[in-house]
Amino acid sequence: MENAAVLINGNESNNVFSKLRKPTPKFQYANVLKTDFIKVNDKNEMDGLALLKNIYQGVVSGCFFDPQYRGIMDKMNYGNEGKTRQVERSELNQMSDETIISFVNEIDRVLVPSGHLFLWIDKFHLCEGTNHWFNYTKLSVVDLITWDKGKIGMGYRTRRKSEYLLILQKEPKRAKGVWTNHSIPDTWTEKITDKIHTHQKPIGLQTALIEAISAKGDYIIDPCAGSYSVLDACKLIERNFIGCDLKTI
Numbered sequence: 001m002e003n004a005a006v007l008i009n010g011n012e013s014n015n016v017f018s019k020l021r022k023p024t025p026k027f028q029y030a031n032v033l034k035t036d037f038i039k040v041n042d043k044n045e046m047d048g049l050a051l052l053k054n055i056y057q058g059v060v061s062g063c064f065f066d067p068q069y070r071g072i073m074d075k076m077n078y079g080n081e082g083k084t085r086q087v088e089r090s091e092l093n094q095m096s097d098e099t100i101i102s103f104v105n106e107i108d109r110v111l112v113p114s115g116h117l118f119l120w121i122d123k124f125h126l127c128e129g130t131n132h133w134f135n136y137t138k139l140s141v142v143d144l145i146t147w148d149k150g151k152i153g154m155g156y157r158t159r160r161k162s163e164y165l166l167i168l169q170k171e172p173k174r175a176k177g178v179w180t181n182h183s184i185p186d187t188w189t190e191k192i193t194d195k196i197h198t199h200q201k202p203i204g205l206q207t208a209l210i211e212a213i214s215a216k217g218d219y220i221i222d223p224c225a226g227s228y229s230v231l232d233a234c235k236l237i238e239r240n241f242i243g244c245d246l247k248t249i
Contacts, residue, residue: 035054038244042231055242065224066224116170126164201230
């Protein structure tokens with residue numbers, strides 16, 4: 001039987017965001033991982049879906065997910081990706097809609113009640129919509145953050161300078177007692193100066209979000225970790241990280 005209950009002052013409670021909650025990191029959950037070959041607070045080289053399937057139900061406070069879709073590149077159809085443009089991105093495995101939906105369903109399963117999914121999307125998916133990814137989950141959109149990267153990208157008309165972080169919450173949907181930092185702006189400016197991965201994300205933003213929706217000792221996951229910036233953010237604020245990538249850098 002999968003474990004989702006949390007011990008609070010010796011009593012079992014399904015409200016993992018209760019203000020009475022006093023997590024003890026080593027013993028907060030009876031079980032988190034179904035196997036011992038996945039390392040916590042480390043880099044795991046494996047498939048993200050396999051990692052998610054080895055996490056028990058309802059034990060993770062938050063998840064960052066950056067699916068590898070071609071999105072805007074297919075829409076614009078430059079035709080020279082991998083030759084003169086977007087070489088690193090083109091070398092990454094592309095995800096179908098079916099694969100993304102499988103990831104989202106597993107993320108929904110492992111999140112605690114009222115837990116959050118932070119989903120990176122591009123302009124194409126922002127305009128075209130992503131609702132079909134969540135049809136059979138308890139997840140719904142609650143907010144959106146625009147990340148101003150401080151760097152001009154490509155574009156037929158306007159040239160892109162931003163990425164978008166769609167914020168979803170698992171039922172029950174609420175903010176009080178769940179989201180503790182109300183000073184995070186919905187447009188976040190952060191430039192990455194030491195880039196080691198084509199999909200590297202802003203550690204400052206990720207740190208602020210993790211701190212807002214979790215307590216010390218909580219578990220945060222990233223099944224497509226890339227540069228492992230979420231791991232670095234978790235280390236800064238004493239959260240436990242579970243994550244992987246197909247190729248660890």
